[in-house]
């Protein structure tokens with residue numbers, strides 16, 4: 001049984017179709033990132049999962065329980081931790097009073113350990129808390145009853161870099177203990193560090209669900225080459241070279257003379273590329289994974305319209321470095337006609 005099961009989840013607000021046939025599972029023990037630009041529909045999915053809003057169509061199950069059934073939802077929620085995008089605590093209560101309240105409702109297995117890690121100012125009323133302190137208190141209340149599954153909406157927003165790092169390490173440790181994590185984020189470095197798989201939503205529609213590693217693999221490598229002598233662009237017309245940028249210092253009087261630098265995305269055979277480069281005296285060469293930002297730009301970038309996606313799909317386009325529409329088409333999970 002998957003920890004989260006969504007089947008055709010649809011939420012129609014009238015003017016906006018906030019979720020449109022969203023279908024995916026989150027397996028037990030994985031860290032699953034739910035990504036998308038502002039207004040894509042992430043919070044709508046999360047709020048539906050928690051029973052705060054009813055779907056227009058489709059089903060959602062949490063830990064095997066149907067969230068549209070009040071009794072089943074309640075059962076699932078006992079084993080669930082939830083951190084909303086802006087935790088709303090009673091402003092007049094102190095952090096300690098809030099923890100006591102949560103302990104009386106859900107139990108308290110590990111607040112001591114969590115307080116050592118996240119350290120919110122417990123003796124002050126919440127109205128005096130900074131945004132970061134509210135988030136720290138939220139993290140303690142989310143994990144204190146030792147849930148099996150946590151749903152986190154932008155969990156590190158408001159946390160300083162040290163706390164973000166601490167949170168990342170903490171979450172990794174929890175995965176080792178078998179915790180399932182579903183979280184939405186805009187912070188791609190965090191997603192890359194933490195997630196096993198990601199689901200990407202755009203305009204209410206799921207455009208892909210896949211392992212972070214395969215997303216990065218398909219996106220190719222970022223190659224930087226610096227040579228002693230200029231190489232003509234034609235020499236780099238090799239299968240798999242895309243977005244070639246070319247900068248030469250040749251002719252500059254004060255810079256190092258005749259150096260040439262190229263930056264490009266490469267999806268071809270690295271051996272072929274290296275063979276070509278052997279003809280030149282290299283000053284520097286790095287081959288690294290494309291930044292996740294670049295991958296996401298292809299999903300959200302200009303021209304990634306639904307119509308274009310459909311056209312590319314029917315044309316069988318599979319070039320991972322092509323425009324956003326193509327990327328959406330190759331990554332579809334919603335069925336043949338969905339992207």
Ligand SMILES: Nc1ncnc2c1ncn2[C@@H]1O[C@H](COP(=O)(O)OP(=O)(O)OP(=O)(O)O)[C@@H](O)[C@H]1O
Pocket residue numbers: 013016017018036037038039040041042043044045
């Ligand atoms: N109660 C509502 N009534 C009408 N439209 C709504 C309502 N709640 C959300 N929407 C709309 O549904 C769409 C999806 O919103 P949602 O909050 O799910 O996006 P999101 O991906 O979580 O965005 P963000 O990253 O900014 O939090 C948006 O266009 C939003 O304006």
